[in-house]
Amino acid sequence: MINNKEFERVGVISVGGYVPRDRISIKEIAQARGKDGDKIMASLGVRQKAVAQRDEDTASLAVAAASRAIIRKKKTVRVDELGAVVVGSESHPYAVKPTGSMVADMLGMRGEYITSDLEFACKAATTGMIYVASMIEAGVIENGLVIGADVAQSKRGDVLEFTAGAGAAAVWLGNKKYPWVVRLERMNSFNSDTPDFWRREGEKYPQHAGRFTGEPAYFKHVVEGTEKFLKKINKKTAEFDQVVLHMPNGKFPQRAAKKLGVTTEQLQKGLVVEEIGNPYSASSLLGLVKVIEEGKKGERVLMTSYGSGAGSDSFSFEILRSGKEDEWSLSKQLKEIKQLSYVDYLNQTRKEQQ
């Protein structure tokens, strides 16, 4: 049971997103597989996906996103005030050795802060937000950085190859001491044991249960989770200006939206998946970052993430300050891209052995 608690002391100080520059189009992959690119694009609702360079990994992506959140507020907040750093990912560089402390160290933070890595498929970071927000609310820390980052791996020939992308999003939460761009109002979580998508210890690629990943998994947790949340906080979807849902592809969030009575207008801004694919733990958070960067004062935002295994986290926010485009905006990163050939893509994504 989770209390229907309204956060009184938690807001967003700053956000930052990092999407690698390179893209490979669905058509390009399909062609290499001898499949019909147009049909696959239409069925997945994705045009292209982001591809990390060979020397980028979850930690380097996380640092890139976090630095942007920090540099945007460098005049008002110091990095050594950081109370917590939490990185949620499905591709932590180590099985044992936390990404969180590596990222904190690279950001210049030493010593007294709280960190440990999180894993819950694509919702690892949003659950991190619940933990960090709660610590801030309880007065244990003044502020904390939550980062979702992934360099998604997929087996050649698997349908996941079309969408498994890369990216990172950082949300810097803080108490009333700091100027907020967004207020965090409430949250909820809804979980179960559902084997829709998994990767065993030591295995290189994840497995997924085909069509089972739909109704009993994604839709159940996203739709029912959101409905339970809204009922709890006594709100209707129509009361939100922006809605961000986890995006494993372009179709699932649109279908879930329909079931929830969410319109295309509400969903559109955060629907980054069409252009970048699915960066797993950064998926819904990048949608949220975009909505905040392009937000208007007074807008209300609803976000529900999804993690296979399975579960969803829901949040309600109020935007307090309108966003302004700068050199790190996601809108820029969605435009300044480079297309790869399938051969470049293979080179960039192969795991180097020594």
Place this chain on the structure above:
Amino acid sequence: MRVRVIGEYQTRFGELWNKGLKELVVEAGEGALKAARVKKQAVDLVIVSNMLGERFENQGHLGAMAAEWLGIKAKAWRVEGACASGGLAIHQAVMAVKSGMAKKVLVVGVEKMTDKSTKEVTEGLMAAASEEERRAGLTFVGLYALMARKYFEEFGATKEDLAYVAVKNHAHAAMNPKAQYPFTVDVEKALGSFCIAEPLGLFDCSPVTDGAAAVLVGSGETGVVIAASEVATDSPGLNRRKSLVELQVTKAAAKKAYEAAGVGIKKVDVVEVHDCFTIAEIMAVEDLGFCKKGEGFKAIKEGLFSFKGRWPVNLSGGLKACGHPVGATGVKQIVEISKQLKGEAGARQVKGAKVGLTQNIGGSGGTGVVHILKGGQ
């Protein structure tokens, strides 16, 4: 007191599968003693020059090892300065004789490189660079490529200009039976080779070589005089040096050497420079004062440094065509000049050569050693 090269010997340079460090040391050491007509018992110091033995074969303690291999009961140690180890070993021998602490010093430079893969050798050679350069994924070719690119930008030279250095040195090596590549090449062949680190290709690079060279250094009446032996040190990291297009160590060591020997470039008859890469020779002839900075590549093209030119450079074939067994090179240069000044250089003999100069470099320019030798004294 005059310090002399009493005897000298070079093994064949090349891929010597049947010879290891021991065989090479023994051949070179005994060869030098035979040429000097001096018995083993007379040697009271053995100095070994070697860069990679410790890394490749885990053989440190090479001085004592070499003395045992040679059957010489004398004090012995190894000298280290990357590719300048040979020059430094000669320098140390001169110091030992001048100080009176040794009478007959056998200097043996040796290197065994072909047991390892290209990748391992590439990595091994980077021991001569800095940690920062290794971390950046640089290779030796890469370091000199950085210099070449800057040189091109500053002085208008091109890849083709570099090829003339290789062509010249191969032409010289064709006259040297001990060279690794005793055959000529033309510009087209040199330019057509694989790129290793832009803009340098295979023919801009000295090869991976096994070999040894030895000299017996002492005072007395016979042998070529070592009129100057000078060393200069600079930052081993290319990025922390003053210039990318010249080696301060060459200029500094050369200046001291010309002064010590009482000669200027006009008196020099024959030269051996450290052409680990073609660009290195171009910078060397400039830094040694044979032509102005930025003119080297033109002068080489015009034949100023060819066999029949005003200052024949690298008649042995240089590092490019004679080969570059790292620890042996600095000693080999002395062997070559010594032979020239004694009239024993065969087909590549410079008529009436009286004064010779060698330039030996460590790394991308962290160490520089210049020797000036005089014959007929």
Place this chain on the structure above:
Amino acid sequence: MKSAAKLWRERGERLKYAGKRGAVVSWTKILESPVGFEADPYIVVMVRVGKEIVVGQLTDLEEPVIGEKVVAVIRRLGIAQKGEVLEYGVKWKKA
């Protein structure tokens, strides 16, 4: 195998220039790499940052020109061998 202690001790040095801007002084494309680095070609640049000159890799295969502006980003360095601690450091990105 790289020493974990050495990597830890030198991490400040490796990350020293993160976020800094500079200009290309010279560059080369390495086609024969040493042990511990990518098999594919990569570009190494010498960059002037303030009064110093540093060396590092470029994040791209697009050849730079002398004088081009670059900015330092954090990336993985080299290829980790089995069991090795990962090495992070600064590479240069065209600005």
